[in-house]
Amino acid sequence: MLLRRALATGLAATLATAGAAVLALDGGLPTTYDGGLELAAATGCASEPEPSTFTPTPSPSATATTSPSPTATPSPRTSPTASPTASPTTPTTPPADPEPVTSVEVVQANIKSGTELSKFRADLRKVFKTCPDFVTYNEVPMRQPQYLAPAGYAIWRTPGQYTGATPVVWRTDRWTAEARGTTMISNLQGYGRGQRVMWGVRYANWVTLRSVDGQQTVSLVSVHIAPKSERTTKLLGPSINRLGALVSQLSSSGPVLVGGDFNRHYKSREYPRALLQQHGMNAVYDLSGRYAPTGDHFGATIDYVMVRPAAVFSVLAQTTRELNSDHDALVVELALPEQTVGEPVISFAAGTTVNDPLATSQRARGAVARSLLTALRSVPEGGTLRVQTSSLDMRRFANKLLDTARRGVTVQVLTGTAANTPAEEFLVRRLAEIPGSWLRHRPEAVDASVPRTTVLASRAGATPRTVLELDRALARSIVTERTVLRTETAKKAYKSRVRAFGAIADPPVVEEPTEPTDPAGPTEPTEPTEPAQP
Known part of the structure; x- marks a missing residue:
């Protein structure tokens, strides 16, 4: 606590004569703000660190050289075409490792x-x-x-x-x-009565x-x-x-x-x-x-x-x-412990997850992909996983779907592509070896031009009937572009999507109507006969 107060005091003095900028992520949209000096100075938490005034001392072994004056007499030992003498380098202090958060x-x-x-x-x-x-x-x-x-x-x-x-x-x-x-x-x-919100x-x-x-x-x-x-x-x-x-x-x-x-x-x-x-x-x-x-x-x-x-x-x-x-x-x-560990996934909550494709952290860029893979790992043996996507073009997801099927989960995939992508071709061959699991193309029902994926898990961890929807195909764009993953856990939402999935996977066969025919065939007209005489 004392360290925090000292930091606040020092930074407030710096900000008294300096500008401040805010980079905030409000709703996922970067917003740069130039101002807020009064608030920043008062908080003492909004300044960049002061530039260091430390000047490194040159190494004793370094020899300083100066360029010759234009009127200086060239040394007989110096060739006119000789390479210039390298300037001495000033040693730099390596950046310190970040201190652990305790x-x-x-x-x-x-x-x-x-x-x-x-x-x-x-x-x-x-x-x-x-x-x-x-x-x-x-x-x-x-x-x-x-x-x-x-x-x-x-x-x-x-x-x-x-x-x-x-x-x-x-x-x-x-x-x-x-x-x-x-x-x-x-x-x-x-x-309610008298409420404005x-x-x-x-x-x-x-x-x-x-x-x-x-x-x-x-x-x-x-x-x-x-x-x-x-x-x-x-x-x-x-x-x-x-x-x-x-x-x-x-x-x-x-x-x-x-x-x-x-x-x-x-x-x-x-x-x-x-x-x-x-x-x-x-x-x-x-x-x-x-x-x-x-x-x-x-x-x-x-x-x-x-x-x-x-x-x-x-x-x-x-x-x-x-x-x-x-x-x-x-x-x-x-x-806080110097190292943290996660717990096994128990349940999933309805809501949204958003990645940050511009982040330097790979984990921030892959937030949606990681959430999706976690859901796949959480489907128990004997469960059913249905995936409908405009395109499956990421081998990592194909491998994870195959792993899920091999654990005893029925995996069924519908794609909007007319021909296999490399990842789809791999999965078609492998799922053919597992009864009940398959990948089918339905370009007439799943629009490949509209990137979208729906994942239906009969159970994910302790959460039954889990729906995950994202605004991308199962491709690298999940990591390289801003992606929103929406999770639903309502029974009604799950059942309606399962029915829609089944209708696309096994569309009813409609026979073309034919003209009615007489099974005995046409009959020739016959001449009338006279009635028999008594």
């Missing part, structure tokens, strides 16, 4: 919607006072990213009145984004981050659970279950941190303690053994930082900061 500071800040700008910016100065690693926001759908993420920080959210209310923010000098997405927590449409519509934004030394991977989730009202009273349980499914899915990469306003007092009977623990989530209050009011709510504690798994974290510091908002900022410093 602790992280998380700030949960619900900054009340409608707070006037001057008070809002004053609240942000308190949020960034000690240069936290992570910030989770609530109630800021229309606030500009340059305020929410000053220079030195990046931001993720899906823009929108409801999807954009809960962004996540992280320090870019310590963490690199690998994957990001947005998940629906509740979707009760309609307005739909209290029942809630989304969580999340990001998976890797430390700059590559040793730790942590996911950060921002959520705002619907408050209790006549219309929303039954949303708490389903909301926690959806959040738990998301946290379970993210935990395959490493520990997960959740920040948010849960609108339930920590010590009340309504606090969903058992359900949270069922999903492996613990409030930091459970770890520290103490809690405090988090705003102007009659002494209630309703803002939280949750962790999973609790065993890898310990609370080093925990406090609140008074804000102009009706919520206090919750500030928690947590010890």
Whole structure:
């Protein structure tokens, strides 16, 4: 904590006379902001490091030489055509290895919607006072990213009145984004009496981050659970279950941190303690053994930082900061192991995952591909995996589909190509050896000109009837271009897509109508005969 304060003080002095720029990812679109100097100077977390004033001392063995003066007499030992003497090189200090992250500071800040700008910016100065690693926001759908993420920080959210209310923010000098997405927590449409927003519509934004030394991977989730009202009273349980499914899915990469306003007092009977623990989530209050009011709510504690798994974290510091908002900022410093490991995938959550094709990190570029491959690995023996794609042109996916079939999963693939791609040709030959599995071409029903893929898993981990849809074919473009993966877990959505898949895979045979014919054939007319005489 002392190091953070010293850093804040030093950087604030630097920023007093320097400009600042913000590179924020708001909804996946890079936004450059030139300004915000007042906020940046106040936070002390938005400056590039000061240029070093250290001047290396030349090596004693180096010999300095000077170019001869134009009027100097040439030395008889120097040939006019001789190669010029090499200039001495100044030794450079090799870049230091990044220091391991041993602790992280998380700030949960619900900054009340409608707070006037001057008070809002004053609240942000308190949020960034000690240069936290992570910030989770609530109630800021229309606030500009340059305020929410000053220079030195990046931001993720899906823009929108409801999807954009809960962004996540992280320090870019310590963490690199690998994957990001947005998940629906509740979707009760309609307005209650006197409401101007739909209290029942809630989304969580999340990001998976890797430390700059590559040793730790942590996911950060921002959520705002619907408050209790006549219309929303039954949303708490389903909301926690959806959040738990998301946290379970993210935990395959490493520990997960959740920040948010849960609108339930920590010590009340309504606090969903058992359900949270069922999903492996613990409030930091459970770890520290103490809690405090988090705003102007009659002494209630309703803002939280949750962790999973609790065993890898310990609370080093925990406090609140008074804000102009009706919520206090919750500030928690947590010890983090020098290396993190993920848990086995247990479930999948409905929502979106987005890659970053411009990232320097291969894992960030391959976020969607990795999520898709994880789903394939999670289909159990005896299950069924159906894949419909405009084209399968990536050997990596073909290999994984074959591995899945060899594990005892029925794998059925429909493509929109008229002829095999190399990956499809490989898979056709191999799947022919496995009863029940196949690859079929359906160019008349699957438009190959519209890149799209649908994956239907009868079960993925503990999640039955999982639907994954992406706006790309199964090709390298999943990594090289911005790709959105949407996951659905609703029974109705799965069944409707399975029926559509079956109709394309085995279209009904329609026979052409023929003219009706007399099976006895035409008869020749006969002459009338006279009746017999009696």
